[in-house]
Amino acid sequence: GAVVSQHPSWVICKSGTSVKIECRSLDFQATTMFWYRQFPKQSLMLMATSNEGSKATYEQGVEKDKFLINHASLTLSTLTVTSAHPEDSSFYICSARGLGRRHTDTQYFGPGTRLTVL
Amino acid sequence: GQQLNQSPQSMFIQEGEDVSMNCTSSSIFNTWLWYKQDPGEGPVLLIALYKAGELTSNGRLTAQFGITRKDSFLNISASIPSDVGIYFCAGLPGRRALTFGSGTRLQVQP
Numbered sequence: 001g002a003v004v005s006q007h008p009s010w011v012i013c014k015s016g017t018s019v020k021i022e023c024r025s026l027d028f029q030a031t032t033m034f035w036y037r038q039f040p041k042q043s044l045m046l047m048a049t050s051n052e053g054s055k056a057t058y059e060q061g062v063e064k065d066k067f068l069i070n071h072a073s074l075t076l077s078t079l080t081v082t083s084a085h086p087e088d089s090s091f092y093i094c095s096a097r098g099l100g101r102r103h104t105d106t107q108y109f110g111p112g113t114r115l116t117v118l
Numbered sequence: 119g120q121q122l123n124q125s126p127q128s129m130f131i132q133e134g135e136d137v138s139m140n141c142t143s144s145s146i147f148n149t150w151l152w153y154k155q156d157p158g159e160g161p162v163l164l165i166a167l168y169k170a171g172e173l174t175s176n177g178r179l180t181a182q183f184g185i186t187r188k189d190s191f192l193n194i195s196a197s198i199p200s201d202v203g204i205y206f207c208a209g210l211p212g213r214r215a216l217t218f219g220s221g222t223r224l225q226v227q228p
Contacts, residue, residue, distance in 0.1 A: 034215050043206065043218045044161070093160045106151065107216055109160035
């Protein structure tokens with residue numbers, strides 16, 4: 001299957017700082033990338049949908065000024081958690097939907113980034 | 119967002135047993151996907167289903183896309199300890215984002 005990478009895999013930061021998470025599709029071009037958040041023992045919750053070259057679409061209840069998303073190319077999307085607080089601590093996972101018949105209707109997930117805010 | 123009803127929530131079985139889990143929805147999906155997630159990792163795609171009635175296998179895994187397009191099941195035959203994890207169903211409503219089930223936590227006793 002297609003490969004999606006995330007960096008970093010984990011990060012610990014102080015309250016009030018900003019953290020950037022990168023999501024890359026390694027062997028296909030992703031027209032759309034998605035950012036999810038997952039709390040322990042819960043399912044994945046969609047935060048936002050990111051289309052290359054346009055503004056991200058945020059789900060209800062997700063603050064767009066706090067979770068900045070940039071999808072600058074067909075292989076890279078970034079999520080920046082601004083002024084992070086302890087309640088932002090979570091597992092953040094990206095996924096990518098690709099171009100072309102083989103990848104069009106499937107989403108491939110990155111390995112996730114564990115964010116801990118002290 | 120919309121949620122899929124996935125059952126059972128958890129299963130504890132003996133190695134070698136078969137496992138079955140399913141998802142239902144009040145809405146129609148064009149695609150059904152089944153993922154497995156290990157602790158601290160992202161979901162890994164197991165099987166993708168694109169047509170109503172489609173039955174697809176991947177090794178010991180078999181999944182079907184319901185005729186009504188509102189349900190899907192996943193079977194695991196002859197379970198082994200490495201099958202342990204959380205299994206999620208997910209539906210694709212056209213070109214929008216995935217809708218996830220709540221997950222089935224599988225534990226396998228050697």
